[in-house]
Amino acid sequence: MATKGQISDPMIDPKTGEFAVIAPGHNFKSVTEKIAGVVLTSNTPLGWFFGLIVASGVATFLVIAVTWLFLKGVGIWGVTIPGAWGFAIINFVWWIGIGHAGTLISAILLLFKQTWRNSINRFAEAMTIFAVCCAGLFPVLHVGRPWLGYWLFPYPNTMNIWPQFRSPLCWDVFAVSTYATISVVFWYIGMVPDFGTLRDKAQSPLAKFVYGLLSLGWRGSTRHWMRYETASLLLAGLSTPLVLSVHTVISFDFAVAALPGWHTTIFPPYFVAGAIYSGFAMVLTLAIPIRKFYHMEDLVTLRHLDNMAKVMLGTGLIVAYGYGMEVFMAWYSASHWEFFMMWNRMFGPMGWGYWILIATNIAIPLTTLWSRKLRVNVTYLFILSLIVNTGMWFERFVIVVTSLYRDFLPSSWGTYKATKWDYMLYVGTLGMFSFLFLLFVRLAPMIPMNEIKMMLPQTKIKGLDAETTIEETA
Amino acid sequence: MAHGHEQHGHGALTEPKTLPASLQAPEVVAAWRTRALIVAAVAAIASLLFLFAGGADHVMRGYLLGWMMTFSLCGGGLCLLMLQYVSGGKWGLLLRRPLEAMTRTLPLVIILLIPILVFAKKLYLWAAFPTFESVEEGLKSKLLTEAQAHALNFKRPMLSPVSVIVQMVVVFAIMGAFTYFLNKWSLEREADPERGSQGSYDRWRIKFENLSGIGVLIYCGLLTIVAIDFIMALDVTWYSSVWGLLFLVGQGYVVLAAAVHSSIRLAKYEPMATILRKTEQYDLGKFMLGFVMLNIYLAFAQFLIIWSGNVPEELPWYLNRIRGGWWVICTCDFIFHWVIPFVLLLSRDLKRSRSKMLALTGWMIFARGFDLFWLIEPNFPDAARNLHLSGNLSILAYITVPVAILGIWMAFYLTTLMSRPLVVVNDPHTEEILEPEHAH
Numbered sequence: 001m002a003t004k005g006q007i008s009d010p011m012i013d014p015k016t017g018e019f020a021v022i023a024p025g026h027n028f029k030s031v032t033e034k035i036a037g038v039v040l041t042s043n044t045p046l047g048w049f050f051g052l053i054v055a056s057g058v059a060t061f062l063v064i065a066v067t068w069l070f071l072k073g074v075g076i077w078g079v080t081i082p083g084a085w086g087f088a089i090i091n092f093v094w095w096i097g098i099g100h101a102g103t104l105i106s107a108i109l110l111l112f113k114q115t116w117r118n119s120i121n122r123f124a125e126a127m128t129i130f131a132v133c134c135a136g137l138f139p140v141l142h143v144g145r146p147w148l149g150y151w152l153f154p155y156p157n158t159m160n161i162w163p164q165f166r167s168p169l170c171w172d173v174f175a176v177s178t179y180a181t182i183s184v185v186f187w188y189i190g191m192v193p194d195f196g197t198l199r200d201k202a203q204s205p206l207a208k209f210v211y212g213l214l215s216l217g218w219r220g221s222t223r224h225w226m227r228y229e230t231a232s233l234l235l236a237g238l239s240t241p242l243v244l245s246v247h248t249v250i251s252f253d254f255a256v257a258a259l260p261g262w263h264t265t266i267f268p269p270y271f272v273a274g275a276i277y278s279g280f281a282m283v284l285t286l287a288i289p290i291r292k293f294y295h296m297e298d299l300v301t302l303r304h305l306d307n308m309a310k311v312m313l314g315t316g317l318i319v320a321y322g323y324g325m326e327v328f329m330a331w332y333s334a335s336h337w338e339f340f341m342m343w344n345r346m347f348g349p350m351g352w353g354y355w356i357l358i359a360t361n362i363a364i365p366l367t368t369l370w371s372r373k374l375r376v377n378v379t380y381l382f383i384l385s386l387i388v389n390t391g392m393w394f395e396r397f398v399i400v401v402t403s404l405y406r407d408f409l410p411s412s413w414g415t416y417k418a419t420k421w422d423y424m425l426y427v428g429t430l431g432m433f434s435f436l437f438l439l440f441v442r443l444a445p446m447i448p449m450n451e452i453k454m455m456l457p458q459t460k461i462k463g464l465d466a467e468t469t470i471e472e473t474a
Numbered sequence: 475m476a477h478g479h480e481q482h483g484h485g486a487l488t489e490p491k492t493l494p495a496s497l498q499a500p501e502v503v504a505a506w507r508t509r510a511l512i513v514a515a516v517a518a519i520a521s522l523l524f525l526f527a528g529g530a531d532h533v534m535r536g537y538l539l540g541w542m543m544t545f546s547l548c549g550g551g552l553c554l555l556m557l558q559y560v561s562g563g564k565w566g567l568l569l570r571r572p573l574e575a576m577t578r579t580l581p582l583v584i585i586l587l588i589p590i591l592v593f594a595k596k597l598y599l600w601a602a603f604p605t606f607e608s609v610e611e612g613l614k615s616k617l618l619t620e621a622q623a624h625a626l627n628f629k630r631p632m633l634s635p636v637s638v639i640v641q642m643v644v645v646f647a648i649m650g651a652f653t654y655f656l657n658k659w660s661l662e663r664e665a666d667p668e669r670g671s672q673g674s675y676d677r678w679r680i681k682f683e684n685l686s687g688i689g690v691l692i693y694c695g696l697l698t699i700v701a702i703d704f705i706m707a708l709d710v711t712w713y714s715s716v717w718g719l720l721f722l723v724g725q726g727y728v729v730l731a732a733a734v735h736s737s738i739r740l741a742k743y744e745p746m747a748t749i750l751r752k753t754e755q756y757d758l759g760k761f762m763l764g765f766v767m768l769n770i771y772l773a774f775a776q777f778l779i780i781w782s783g784n785v786p787e788e789l790p791w792y793l794n795r796i797r798g799g800w801w802v803i804c805t806c807d808f809i810f811h812w813v814i815p816f817v818l819l820l821s822r823d824l825k826r827s828r829s830k831m832l833a834l835t836g837w838m839i840f841a842r843g844f845d846l847f848w849l850i851e852p853n854f855p856d857a858a859r860n861l862h863l864s865g866n867l868s869i870l871a872y873i874t875v876p877v878a879i880l881g882i883w884m885a886f887y888l889t890t891l892m893s894r895p896l897v898v899v900n901d902p903h904t905e906e907i908l909e910p911e912h913a914h
């Protein structure tokens with residue numbers, strides 16, 4: 001809600017008092033020029049090249065770490081007994097979680113008819129796909145012999161060996177591969193009309209050819225639009241359960257084990273909420289610099305940032321409830337093992353991890369996101385998104401490491417120390433993610449032109465408006 | 475009698491509707507209240523017969539089920555009321571008065587709790603063995619197992635008669651405060667001298683949002699306490715961290731069904747007939763489908779984790795609910811509570827049909843009660859035997875006692891519903907809801 005002093009602000013919708021979803025003054029032509037211009041321009045900004053070089057440099061860590069891993073094996077990592085799961089699983093869960101916001105925005109908010117999603121859904125979907133790519137690397141590398149990674153899939157073979165279907169790690173293979181497939185298809189189908197626009201607007205023959213291929217012969221006929229809308233709704237329907245199911249299955253990786261700290265029934269909803277929480281934080285991390293760099297403030301407005309911050313507040317509170325219930329049940333269970341696990345998590349040698357988690361995931365965001373002033377403070381939100389991303393990484397660190405390194409037998413207690421290869425691999429995936437994302441914003445329309453145009457007043461055909469629309473379109 | 479769908483000529487298609495002169499609840503509500511009281515009286519007499527025929531245990535267990543249902547409707551009503559203030563949207567406008575009326579049944583819900591606290595020994599080990607000494611004696615006389623004795627002693631700060639009473643005082647005091655302010659402000663909003671202006675809309679919206687946001691949060695904690703104290707603690711050794719959330723969703727399931735049922739029933743008469751459109755009824759149906767799915771999602775996740783964990787401290791809770799005759803109850807619960815509402819709510823036509831939605835929402839209220847039966851009864855050592863009617867007729871108290879309690883609650887609810895106009899006027903959505911349906 002706008003304050004009195006903001007009423008004359010053109011970005012405030014006088015009817016609702018909320019920030020406008022898109023700034024006034026846009027028409028079909030200006031939307032096309034603004035978004036397609038980023039892709040079709042021959043003058044690539046120097047900043048983009050700079051970003052790509054930095055991202056490539058960071059991604060080199062990944063190449064080096066993976067090469068050394070292939071040569072030496074997983075022994076170069078910090079995993080050992082009792083801490084048999086370490087950075088690889090932490091990073092896998094963290095990246096998969098980040099992807100969830102893209103699916104939520106593109107699928108669930110579409111079904112809920114939330115028009116504010118239109119400006120951010122495309123790059124959120126791209127974020128999902130690149131995050132899943134990063135996530136997928138870790139389990140494949142963790143199997144020790146990645147070239148035999150296809151053994152994870154159940155296929156008829158001469159050895160008559162099948163995966164253990166009762167293991168959630170096997171369910172992960174199906175959940176994540178389905179998720180990746182549906183996300184890619186949804187993302188691509190959504191871009192087809194925009195590829196058609198790029199094909200028509202492109203000057204260079206190569207661009208015309210490539211976007212022509214990608215647009216699958218899109219002509220914008222009524223029949224095409226009808227099929228497009230139907231396909232979008234069907235894919236949204238397919239993706240919606242995936243938002244819940246993927247991270248639920250990942251929570252089962254831990255929860256079905258009889259290990260204090262993992263075996264807890266709150267995990268499924270709390271993992272899903274945490275995934276959305278971290279995913280929205282990552283969307284903010286990406287959206288804020290991009291809207292600034294490409295001057296997209298009129299398309300990705302404060303309304304989007306405010307709404308995303310509200311979603312973070314809601315999901316963050318569910319996560320906080322989950323933490324609270326874990327602590328409470330550690331006492332209520334009257335189980336020595338549960339109680340010790342929580343005490344060790346809080347005050348053991350790695351207790352610092354727990355308190356960083358509480359500070360970054362709960363104390364800082366959930367006390368400040370109630371303030372509307374802070375929710376629309378772009379700088380603050382950017383910093384907060386980084387803080388929450390850090391917090392969510394620590395959440396997985398705490399779950400994986402502090403539950404494992406002191407198990408039931410004190411004689412087998414150990415510790416966990418990540419090696420430089422663990423760090424390089426993680427940082428390398430950040431580089432790879434940034435590299436892919438920068439390529440995406442340069443080569444594909446980062447904001448869906450067709451959906452933004454649907455929101456323009458001109459689409460509501462009423463007398464003069466209709467004439468204006470036709471004129472401007474021409 | 476209008477049904478809110480303008481199919482009587484071109485003029486009716488384009489002109490917004492106007493509200494009737496009287497916005498009070500129709501007189502028929504008084505007749506419904508009388509019927510509720512008659513049903514409650516008959517069910518109470520039957521329950522007394524079971525009580526005097528030696529079925530005190532079942533009467534108390536049935537009473538607990540009935541009380542949990544009334545608490546779900548009252549507390550769940552409060553939570554949903556706050557949720558609609560936070561989320562906004564037209565759907566909340568239709569349910570606001572029924573939900574407010576549900577929240578104002580809080581005094582009755584508190585009074586109805588007293589017998590549970592007084593006769594807690596019949597239900598809870600923490601009440602039957604309230605001290606370390608009594609636990610020691612129970613252990614010696616083999617009335618308690620080692621695990622139960624350990625749990626009772628360990629959890630005494632939370633599970634003891636004094637502690638539970640203190641917790642309930644706090645829970646109901648907080649719920650009472652939220653109920654008081656939300657209901658008081660709702661009346662003041664209607665009496666606002668600037669009503670109908672953007673300034674008035676904004677001022678009240680922010681006020682309600684600010685209270686409701688924190689209210690939903692606090693309520694989640696309060697409900698968790700109640701769900702643990704009165705249902706989870708029936709088996710003092712068992713625990714599940716998703717329990718509170720499961721009950722929260724279960725409350726959403728039943729209270730949404732009850733509120734939609736109320737609105738559709740009231741929409742046979744003015745003024746609800748004017749404001750209940752198929753569009754919003756359809757949206758409410760989708761909302762109900764969401765709760766149905768969320769409910770089974772959490773229930774199944776809890777089952778899968780405990781089943782796969784196969785830990786002796788946890789698994790018997792499910793084994794007691796699956797083995798023997800309980801397999802039939804468990805299957806029925808799955809079908810009643812999830813399969814039937816899920817399959818039916820997938821239908822667009824059903825969600826838009828008033829008569830079918832009335833039947834389905836009624837069914838969902840029953841299904842929630844059935845689910846509570848599955849949650850409550852197997853906690854007791856005589857549960858397996860109790861599934862046979864022969865020589866065990868008092869098990870029917872699980873039907874008569876909740877019906878009696880719900881009948882009394884219903885009469886009180888209808889009384890509170892009649893005390894205010896059914897339609898909220900000073901709300902920006904009121905105007906939208908009066909627009910012809912094809913405009914959306």
